Amino acid sequence: MKPGLTVGETLRAHGVTRRGFLKYCAAITSLMALPPSSLKAVAAALEAARRPSVIWLSFQECTGCTESLTRSADATIEELIFNAISLDYHHTLQAASGAAAEAAREQAMHENYGNYLLIVDGSIPIADAGYSTIAGISNRDMLLETAAGAAAIVSVGTCAAFGGIPAARPNPTGAVPVSELITDKPIINVPGCPPIPVVITGVLVQYLTFGLPDLDAQGRPLAFYGQSIHDRCYRRPFYDKGLFADSFDDEGAKKGWCLYKLGCRGPTTYNACATAKWNNGTSFPIESGHPCLGCSEPDFWDTGSFYHALSTPTEAIGEAAVYAAGGGLLIGAAVGAVHQRHKRKAIESHRKVSLDDIDEGAAK
Template sequence: MTTRKDLTVGEALRTQGISRRGFLKFCAATASMMALPPSSIPAIAAALEKARRPSVIWLSFQECTGCTESLTRSHAPSIEGLIFNVISLDYHHTLQAASGDAAEEARHTAMKENDGKYIVVVDGSIPVKDGGVYSTIAGMTNLEILKETVAGAAAVIAVGSCAAFGGLPAANPNPTGAVSVSELVKDKPVVNIPGCPPIPVVISGVIAHFLTFGLPELDNLGRPKAFYGTSIHDRCYRRPFYDKGLFAETFDDEGAKKGWCLYKLGCKGPTTYNACATMKWNNGTSFPIEAGHGCIGCSEPQFWDAGGFYKALAEPTGNFTTTAGVAVAAGAALGAASGLLNRNKQKQAGAEHETVTADNLEKEQTS
């Protein structure tokens, strides 16, 4: 008998009532969002059709469950949501029915049955200070669980900025010594899907890519280039206002009402690489800038400590007034001292100056 676990992705989708047309539409959408040519759509469809539902072990460490919320709640049941249903999610604190020993047993069983083939999804950072005691599950530290689980994994997907870069738990002063997955996992491929939270379609898109063509092409921060290849600023619908020099100066002035650029209000769009401006949120409704607030750069490393959400990128972040004041005073004092010294030299030179007459010169010549 074929159990639900043995179904291919294509079969599983059909049991969910997804038509062939709907399936191909999803493949086309996946191809376009991953910037693949249309000719790759049949390849995606064929690969997805045949792909075994991968076993996914989802580890939640120092996180807020926002990433899971993003994935499960933001959409009305959609095909991206369903592709997530058709993976075999064998372990996930928040979503699984089992608890206690039974839950841990599920993780061990999945690891044993799919050794070398399962995907580990991590959300949340891992505390390493004081032996990692700041976050434990079933008596094990997050660090121990991660090492144990990753050992037999095919790949690790770090979902959310905490797992990808340390995120909020790692923000200054980082009391728990929180680190990202990629700082700990060196021997397995790690895909970072940062964001606070990340865009749900991006998570399912990366899984689809993994099933069809293997790991996607990554940028220097380990993010899939297809989704993190362009900055928010370059794809922002308010970009023309930036170029025209039309800026909102406060959140309630005329400029803000007219939808002008939020650069001066601290928008981090120019330095933030993510797909929000094109894929948008809440079923494609809008994204933060469209709602009237600047981008806070949540998919970049250390976004929490990157100089203040409301400080424009051009503004200095330090407290330079005191230093500059001292420098002005020191410069003036030293300049005056040096000036006085020069004056003295002048005076001395004047005092020591001997007048030379024509007679003196003649004498010098004859002597």
């Protein structure tokens, strides 16, 4: 794969037909909620786009994000689009290791300084540089050095975007997301644990064809994260009708009713799972009968039990309420006693007045 080739040329070299390419463009166009008439523009722009040099850095992560993209059921067009970028450094996928691998990164940085795309998965530990290193370089140093010459950064996965599981309480490594260390570069967050493969490549396509995408308040491309799971969920009509599964094996669960009572995070989670789905469009967690965990949202691991409904308190308030009731009764009784005392004193200090006293008073 030569860096000078366009995406179209690269795909053709891999044997992708025009029909296959247009089908992919149509899927991405609809996923980005663009009108069908934009298909031609997307295909033309993607066809002609120069393959950007990409450096992929993996820090505190589980490789799930890379797996999501590369372990599809069969060779998918997403995977080929991913091949269409010039992936110059990815220490899980590249054959080179050690000094040779680092040399590849430095070469890519040097040759494409200011123009390469930096993809990061995993969070960065800042409590101690030694918690995670690559070739003896701390994650933080490698990120700062590589980000300096990047045109833009794509934080793939919830760990890179928001800290993810490594940053979950008590966050022993002091894990932080990319956005906490890099503030002078455009950062596109593509969260998910892992993100949907077609969303990862969709963001890359969007970047190649239209430049930097519009982002929401969490730095996520609106095209893919603009709507909540709940709003696009096929079980939504059951929520509206008030039909819920009460357990994982009751009648409601068997009939495919809403999983809100079982802790579904759909109403507060923004992602494309309900529309793009997983495993080549087979299904998504709710379709398989499990509530959404909200994995594309910040701090999703620390939002209390996954199996308690979103509206319920996260703390056991029963005990606190009993103590409050006891305390309330005691204080109320004390205030009542004070009132009683006032009343008693008022009665005691009551002076009986005779007619003579009144006459005496009047005479004065």
